[in-house]
Amino acid sequence: MWQQIVFWLCAAGAVASGVAVFRVDSMARATFALLASFVFAAVTVLLVDLAYLGVLVLLMMIMEMVIMVLFMVMYMMNPAGLMPMTMVHNQKGALGISAGTFAVLTAVVYLVDWPSSGAARPADPAHALGEAIMGSKMLVMIVVGLALFATIVTTVVLATHRGRYDRYGDRLDRRSPDDPVRGGVGR
Amino acid sequence: MSMGGFGGALLVVALVAGVLGALYGGALLVRLGRTVTGTRPFLSGHDPAEHAVSRFHVRWYTLTMIFLAFDMEMVFMYPWALVVAELGTKAVIEMFVFLAVLMAGVVYAWREGALRWT
Amino acid sequence: MVEQAPWWSALLLPVVLAAFAVAAAMFGSVLTARTAGTAPGVAAAAPLRSAAGLLVRQRRSTLAADALLWRAAGVVLLLAGVLASLVTPLGRWSVGDLPVGVVWFNAMEVVAWAAVWLAGWGGNSAFGLSGGYRFVAQGVCYELPHMFALTTAAIGAGSLRVADIVAAQQQLWFVVWMPVAFAVFLLTVAAMAFWPPFDHPLGLDVAGGAASELSGVDRLVFLAGRWALLVSGSGMAVALFLGGGSGPLLPGWLWSVLKTAAVLAALVWAGRRLPTVRMERFAEVAWLVLIPATLVQALIVSIVVVAR
């Protein structure tokens, strides 16, 4: 019974905060409305007894949304929404596309004859996940690891204004780097 | 209780809401006066020339991107901690090779000065 | 040995946290009095008197403040601080013994990222803004070492359930063979609760930073949330590394209380002695010293676990 109540509260909350993302003027509010939406979604995941997944969504989304807000504030005009503005462009088209997508997805949910899994539910899904990562899904993890490494390198290449040649000299022969703000290791 | 003990969390949320209500309500009862609005933020005795809420230049934004990439490892590492004892040496090697690859990325970033304020 | 406590134990959770916080604040105040050369008896009441002052204080809101987000900061911080303790056992009982308790604790701690940033942003103040951003920088530096310290304890027990981690320390406390993880955990608990020496987000150099425009009950709630985080972190340090409620003679709950009090006292004491750690300088240390150190610690622990 109470699971039903919590589910519907979260469902309504997730949709409402999702709508709020496009209705508010401020980048900070938009980002945290999105975060609220994720939190509601995470609770529904907890309701179906996927404890690890639900808590992980909470953990990751909080961190990621806070980082997102840094960038939203940094790069968007008028981040606090102190001047009136709108978060949407091409309002009619966007509305049509989203309504259509919603209708299609809802239809799929109800019309497709979803198969039911014959396998028994693992006692501890997190444990099963661990086994999968180390076993059959090993390749996925390794590929993800390399992709993350590539992400770090690309990010650094693209985002840093000064590289090692600016810091250590053209021959990389300076003993301590020359930086505008001193750091903690290396000098 | 279903939901794996998270029912307690809901109860705590309700309880903290009660505590907050009591604090704010108590403050409402004993306060000296109504809330003052429109106060200028403190700026060493000056009036602010601009609204502070602006495009804040985050000097360490590369660091946040490196963090985002690195923290994906959490997704794997928490479940991995559950099975490492059973799966043995293979699991240890696989995970720490994975982490070593990421760490190599961090060392590269350090050399490029990406861990410093620009 | 740790079990799910009856539902009404949730009612006690805020009370226990508040008791720890008030006691620790009094302890800090007495230490200050000792350095200042004044009577410790008077100083002990100072935290309560400070709270009384904040209650009667007229509230304020700055020009063009984002009041919703700003007030939400304190509320969310306090909520997260209390919820972080949901999984922390007190002796034999824990309010919510979640199968993924360790991850839950971590998730509740990072709520502070959002809360402190919001407190800094919402007030529309240059100093506040600076403080809020400082905390996110701090979080980015400390979350990974913190997470590796948590994981190390989980590897040692082969479980993410705090009860199992406590049970795994029956023979030997984890602090004995995971000293680096324990040290980093304490360090990062202080950093997550922006407790000195990691109090740069509320630094004096930016007139109180993220909290610089908070006044009255808003300030009280925000600071209470910070205390809740610190106490929760100390309690978790006891459960993960100091054997939880295990100990001779005394009942388990009393051991939990004593150990938590000791950890908390150590954090309060150390915070007063050390100069503030600024992220612009510490970022590299966190990434190139703390993370590798915790990784090596996790590697050693996993080798031991596999060999066992």
Added chain:
Amino acid sequence: MDLTARLLRWADIRPLVAEVPGGTWARLAVERLARERGWRVAACPAEANLLVVAGTPHAEVEPYLLRVWQSMTAPRARADVPSGPAAASALDAAVAELHDPARQRDHAASAVHSGLDPEMADRDADRDGLALDQLTVPLGPVLPDWPAGLVVHTVLQGDVIQSARVQLTGLAATRAADEPVPAAAARLDTCARVLSVAGAHDAALAARRLRDEVLTGQAPERRLQRWAAWVRRSRLLRWSLAGIGRVDDADAPPALAGDALARLHRAAEAVSHRHDDPPRHTDAAQWMVEALPRLLEGRELAVARIAVASLDPAVETLAHTEVADG
């Protein structure tokens, strides 16, 4: 007696100390009394309930004090402390006002806010190639652990200072007749500021207590040595202050040479060996005021604060001048 009045009486006192040029002795007395009475000094008006003006403010400074006063909410009181000996009675009167519910309700009802409306921040290029918003953030004259009479108008992008302009304010009120603070106490005062801005709370408080005791001639040797030894030995302090506010110009006063750490160590050394030469910074004030913009530009805000605290320019020794940015 109603609950509000009871709580009001019981509540702690949080002074925000605003020192104006010529108010050094008054500030020292206020800080001593605050310490002895167990008051914790506030970092900002929102936290404070007592505005203490140390010294006799020149008309030029009053608008700043008024703005700070306006951003404090009830309970609030202002204590004007023109000189050291006047401190105790001024603070007592202010505390009586703080404890008076009727007057505080008046304060609460009469809260007014005036001032120009801020504008939207504007963009400018930065050293890392991004053009983001700039904020004008003046440091001083009312700021904890900040030299009296000094205003540094900074332009910040993020938390890095892009440009700095120095202004001196309220200097006309300084009286040449005031005898200078004895060298040992002045050094301890500067050390306390540096430690405080650097966040070494305990060491800063200890330095202030020693300063007060030095002034009354009863500083215990053992505690003095222990404090100086801590300052010299703390590795974290060493690592945290190294390279900040480095002065290596040929024309710089030799007493200022080196970084914040070197200056702090020298001061601690001098205090522990009881060197009685005059305080190092009086003659150097003019040089510092001219050099400050150069020293602060491109620095992170916290680093700039530490640099200013460690240089501690005694601007009240200067004539009223405006110095253009360097």
